[in-house]
């Protein structure tokens with residue numbers, strides 16, 4: 001800890017020397033975490049960013065529980081792809097190499113899966129990110145869920161995220177991190193994410209074959225950050241609308257929107273749902289800083305569903321805190337100072353609270369166990385209002 005504070009005091013120039021000491025907090029659960037990447041097929045014929053506007057595949061990063069022990073190398077290997085790290089170094093004007101040396105929190109590529117003959121698989125979680133960071137920038141959250149037994153499938157959409165790398169090594173640069181979005185594009189991208197998630201649900205049996213994992217196909221939770229959170233709600237609605245005659249529709253049993261404005265037609269979802277917002281999300285009296293879709297969604301839930309739903313605002317957080325960037329800011333003042341969308345909450349506290357709410361919700365909504373991880377996400381029927 002002392003070294004971490006020292007690097008805070010000295011500023012970004014020496015960050016890359018201190019970085020090895022500023023490792024991400026490791027996952028907190030009883031399991032170690034395995035990591036695999038796979039390509040899944042989809043057909044999006046109106047994709048705004050793929051060549052010729054037709055996308056045919058997307059990337060699934062699988063975070064899963066394992067009892068295999070990490071090797072020393074698993075604690076030293078950089079956790080970000082070098083190309084992703086370089087894009088974020090440029091975004092925050094950091095010395096080249098400063099993010100690229102951050103070590104993995106013990107994640108084990110292609111680790112041996114758990115033997116589920118002895119313990120049932122916990123539910124499967126689908127995650128899609130904010131418009132910019134690829135899912136590897138959510139390692140803190142996703143690896144923690146896997147360490148507690150969830151199998152997390154994180155979806156990246158090539159040509160949208162700034163950079164993604166296929167398992168065969170092919171790298172694809174997408175939009176610049178600071179790309180300016182208009183609403184039609186946001187809606188089209190949300191549509192690709194809905195289609196990708198529905199395609200992934202159909203693909204789960206194939207993915208079991210490819211990964212050697214036993215996936216829980218009847219209990220699936222879907223969540224995301226920002227546009228990913230809106231897409232989670234839109235996916236639940238699309239599954240209901242388009243798949244009422246298929247078992248697939250009932251596989252999605254819970255959803256969560258982390259700090260995202262809802263895009264597209266707004267209506268209530270039938271599954272338990274958590275709206276996990278930054279401090280001021282949906283509550284600010286300043287019309288320039290408010291999001292009318294949050295009260296509208298809450299009102300729709302209140303009126304039309306008996307499923308549990310909850311709206312929580314986390315004090316001291318802003319929009320970009322809900323990714324690893326919210327932790328990086330603690331050790332790299334240049335990130336904290338260069339990003340208006342990071343709040344005052346300390347990185348370590350953020351990670352602790354954020355992880356507890358997300359897992360607490362899924363434990364209650366999907367597994368039917370726990371009391372919300374001690375984070376206060378408990379209750380039944382109707383909204384819990386603004387915390």
Ligand SMILES: *[C@@H]1O[C@H](CO)[C@@H](O)[C@H](O)[C@H]1NC(C)=O
Nearest residue numbers: 044045046047188191192195
């Ligand atoms: C998503 O799928 C629907 C239904 O097949 C299709 O109409 C829509 O164009 C697709 N979205 C995109 C962005 O291609």
Ligand SMILES: *[C@@H]1O[C@H](CO)[C@@H](O)[C@H](O)[C@H]1NC(C)=O
Nearest residue numbers: 046047048049051052053188
């Ligand atoms: C792809 O879609 C975008 C946005 O809808 C459009 O501006 C672009 O012209 C399209 N490109 C091609 C090759 O069709």
Ligand SMILES: *[C@@H]1O[C@H](CO)[C@@H](O)[C@H](O)[C@H]1NC(C)=O
Nearest residue numbers: 039040057166167168169170
């Ligand atoms: C790598 O995989 C992607 C996705 O399956 C494919 O489109 C691409 O052609 C592959 N590249 C090589 C060099 O095989």
Ligand SMILES: *[C@@H]1O[C@H](CO)[C@@H](O)[C@H](O)[C@H]1NC(C)=O
Nearest residue numbers: 284285286287288289290291
């Ligand atoms: C909201 O934004 C507009 C345009 O940028 C500005 O003129 C106005 O003063 C802002 N209102 C508040 C309450 O900040």
Ligand SMILES: *[C@@H]1O[C@H](CO)[C@@H](O)[C@H](O)[C@H]1NC(C)=O
Nearest residue numbers: 091092093334335337338339
């Ligand atoms: C990075 O440097 C550029 C050019 O000097 C400057 O315009 C920009 O505001 C800086 N960004 C950050 C996050 O410090």
Ligand SMILES: *[C@@H]1O[C@H](CO)[C@@H](O)[C@H](O)[C@H]1NC(C)=O
Nearest residue numbers: 120121122123216219366367
């Ligand atoms: C999926 O998860 C649920 C909730 O934990 C559990 O009841 C169910 O048995 C699991 N499915 C399988 C096939 O193990």
